[in-house]
Amino acid sequence: MSKRRYRKILAIVGAALAVVIAATTWFVNRKPGSPFDGVSASTSPSKALIERGRYVARLADCVACHSTPHGKPFAGGLEMSTPLGSIYTTNITPDKATGIGGYSLADFARALRHGVAGDGHRLYPAMPFPSYAKLDDADVRALYAYFMHAVRPQRQPDRKSDIAWPMNMRWPLALWSAVFTDGGTYQRNAAPAGVDATLWNRGAYIVQGPGHCGSCHTPRGAVMNEKAYDGSSRQYLAGALLDGWYAPSLRGDVNIGLGRWSQADIVRFLREGRNAHAVVYGSMTDAYNNSTQFMSDADLKAIAVYLKSLPGNPKQDGPPWQYQDTPNPALGSGAHPQAAGARLYLAKCGFCHGRDGRGQGTWIPPLAGSVASMSRHDASAINITLNGSTHIVAQGVPDGYRMPAFRHQLSDRDVAEVLSFIRTSWGNRGGSVKPQDVKKLRQRTNPASSDVIILQMR
Amino acid sequence: MELHINGKTYSVQSEGDTPLLWVIRDELGLTGTKYGCGIAQCGACSVLVDGEVMRSCVTPVEGVKGRNITTIEGVEEDPIGQRVVAAWVEHQVPQCGYCQSGQVMAATSLLKQTPQPSEAQIAASMTNLCRCGTYNAISAAVQDLAGGGPSAAAEKARMQAATAANGRGMRS
Ligand code: FES
Ligand code: FES
Numbered sequence: 001m002s003k004r005r006y007r008k009i010l011a012i013v014g015a016a017l018a019v020v021i022a023a024t025t026w027f028v029n030r031k032p033g034s035p036f037d038g039v040s041a042s043t044s045p046s047k048a049l050i051e052r053g054r055y056v057a058r059l060a061d062c063v064a065c066h067s068t069p070h071g072k073p074f075a076g077g078l079e080m081s082t083p084l085g086s087i088y089t090t091n092i093t094p095d096k097a098t099g100i101g102g103y104s105l106a107d108f109a110r111a112l113r114h115g116v117a118g119d120g121h122r123l124y125p126a127m128p129f130p131s132y133a134k135l136d137d138a139d140v141r142a143l144y145a146y147f148m149h150a151v152r153p154q155r156q157p158d159r160k161s162d163i164a165w166p167m168n169m170r171w172p173l174a175l176w177s178a179v180f181t182d183g184g185t186y187q188r189n190a191a192p193a194g195v196d197a198t199l200w201n202r203g204a205y206i207v208q209g210p211g212h213c214g215s216c217h218t219p220r221g222a223v224m225n226e227k228a229y230d231g232s233s234r235q236y237l238a239g240a241l242l243d244g245w246y247a248p249s250l251r252g253d254v255n256i257g258l259g260r261w262s263q264a265d266i267v268r269f270l271r272e273g274r275n276a277h278a279v280v281y282g283s284m285t286d287a288y289n290n291s292t293q294f295m296s297d298a299d300l301k302a303i304a305v306y307l308k309s310l311p312g313n314p315k316q317d318g319p320p321w322q323y324q325d326t327p328n329p330a331l332g333s334g335a336h337p338q339a340a341g342a343r344l345y346l347a348k349c350g351f352c353h354g355r356d357g358r359g360q361g362t363w364i365p366p367l368a369g370s371v372a373s374m375s376r377h378d379a380s381a382i383n384i385t386l387n388g389s390t391h392i393v394a395q396g397v398p399d400g401y402r403m404p405a406f407r408h409q410l411s412d413r414d415v416a417e418v419l420s421f422i423r424t425s426w427g428n429r430g431g432s433v434k435p436q437d438v439k440k441l442r443q444r445t446n447p448a449s450s451d452v453i454i455l456q457m458r
Numbered sequence: 459m460e461l462h463i464n465g466k467t468y469s470v471q472s473e474g475d476t477p478l479l480w481v482i483r484d485e486l487g488l489t490g491t492k493y494g495c496g497i498a499q500c501g502a503c504s505v506l507v508d509g510e511v512m513r514s515c516v517t518p519v520e521g522v523k524g525r526n527i528t529t530i531e532g533v534e535e536d537p538i539g540q541r542v543v544a545a546w547v548e549h550q551v552p553q554c555g556y557c558q559s560g561q562v563m564a565a566t567s568l569l570k571q572t573p574q575p576s577e578a579q580i581a582a583s584m585t586n587l588c589r590c591g592t593y594n595a596i597s598a599a600v601q602d603l604a605g606g607g608p609s610a611a612a613e614k615a616r617m618q619a620a621t622a623a624n625g626r627g628m629r630s
Contacts, residue, residue, distance in 0.1 A: 333509075333510045333571045334571030334572050336572065336575070336576075336578075336579045336582065336583070343582050346582070347582070347585045351498040351512065351513040351516060352498050352513075352516045360516075360517070360518055360521050361518060361520060361521055363475055363518040363521075364516065364518075400475060400476070400477055400518075401477075401516060401518070402497065404497045404498070404499060
């Protein structure tokens with residue numbers, strides 16, 4: 001190659017590179033447009049608008065992440081983990097200096113829907129903006145009115161993330177967003193045949209948008225992206241392992257999903273925290289305590305209608321569970337089982353969950369046929385046994401029945417034995433549990449350990 | 459809601475999700491059944507439902523409507539319950555006594571289902587906690603009732619020897 005030609009190629013490649021760099025720089029630093037640009041929000045919004053916003057904040061469960069257990073509501077500070085290190089949620093009270101008091105409506109909408117903060121920096125997708133992108137303009141406006149006029153400002157500076165340079169640079173997140181979010185607000189779709197379209201669309205809007213159910217229930221890809229954001233994919237809400245829990249499928253899967261639940265069961269679960277199939281536990285307790293119990297009956301019905309329209313995947317889910325007394329013999333009265341797992345079951349579990357594993361009404365959940373007993377993932381079964389459940393607070397009243405923590409009573413082997421018994425009894429097909437898996441989760445859920453799980457999602 | 463307790467029918471006002479323990483103790487005033495932990499861990503609240511031991515602190519009352527409930531107040535109307543109480547006296551089982559109504563109910567249930575339990579079956583079934591550590595005496599009493607194992611006989615002999623020696627026996 002002649003020297004001249006070489007230089008020419010170099011010049012062209014260089015120019016092209018410069019254009020790419022300039023374009024990328026522009027792209028990652030630009031503030032995406034907002035329909036609210038130049039629109040000024042009312043300085044004295046109506047009471048109705050504020051109340052609407054309060055309700056949307058419940059739908060979106062903002063408080064669960066933007067507060068700490070003993071902190072002020074919405075002042076942030078909750079530690080959340082990312083693959084790169086811990087980050088801390090931010091102050092979203094209307095404090096001018098440390099919160100979002102200086103945000104215009106357009107700034108607010110950009111943060112909510114596009115993950116771009118008021119000063120232009122990119123938010124980590126621990127903030128579920130790919131879901132919130134679907135919020136409609138009316139809800140965004142209401143939410144803004146609520147935060148600006150009904151939330152008490154708190155002076156609490158945001159805490160810096162633990163992520164070190166260069167991984168703490170935020171601009172690459174713009175590329176992440178461009179690849180993994182589809183951006184637009186929720187668009188009305190045709191409902192499946194025979195289903196009330198208004199209800200179905202309202203349900204889809206809440207589930208995909210503010211409710212951000214997929215943050216926990218949709219499996220994630222290699223870079224923490226949710227594999228789907230709506231029902232067009234079979235992966236959407238198909239169940240996922242996250243933070244030491246298995247979040248069940250919310251699709252029509254009969255064993256690991258909602259296939260056996262009626263619409264009324266779903267409504268009852270979200271309103272009361274319990275039904276004859278299950279009681280909320282794990283991260284869902286927060287979602288229930290702060291969010292779903294406050295939803296209107298009409299919205300709960302809409303959610304149920306939408307979720308019941310998502311088909312299951314029988315290939316993966318297997319034949320429907322049926323109550324059976326095999327392979328483990330029934331523990332009728334007078335039974336004196338030899339196997340350690342069955343003996344432990346009678347001593348530790350049977351008084352509440354029943355000798356037959358069927359639970360007690362809607363108060364104590366069945367273990368026979370439950371997702372934690374049927375799923376091949378044993379994380380939820382192990383986690384709840386070691387750590388118990390937190391209080392379910394319905395309308396201000398804590399429930400009377402709570403799963404105790406057994407981490408100080410049962411060894412890894414004991415937990416493995418009793419869970420193996422449960423997961424292979426009464427027709428359950430979850431399979432046996434290994435002591436080393438109990439050991440791992442015991443360590444990872446011990447707050448004093450050095451590698452305790454920090455929630456990625458709530 | 460109607461409850462059948464110790465052969466009587468009571469009509470109760472408590473809500474369906476109320477633990478049976480609180481209905482028995484607070485609404486009906488049958489305070490022989492004790493509260494220990496409230497989470498099915500200690501057994502102080504044990505009662506019989508259709509002859510089988512249940513921990514009443516984790517039993518929503520609506521689930522036992524129409525079933526036969528026996529508490530410590532009524533246990534001696536059951537022939538096996540009567541024998542259990544007698545053995546408890548014989549073996550001088552209780553110390554502070556707080557856990558003992560639950561222990562008696564658990565033993566009665568065991569012997570109703572399995573009249574002659576083995577030592578291992580007794581150990582596996584008598585899982586109620588006792589702060590005072592009366593486990594050996596409980597085990598001896600139940601083994602006695604089960605037809606007498608060697609340890610029951612030994613315990614009896616020890617008790618009799620102690621009674622004879624210090625003359626403080628409760629029974630002559
Ligand atoms: S009070 Fe019911 S088991 Fe302890
Ligand atoms: S006798 Fe005192 S707790 Fe058992």
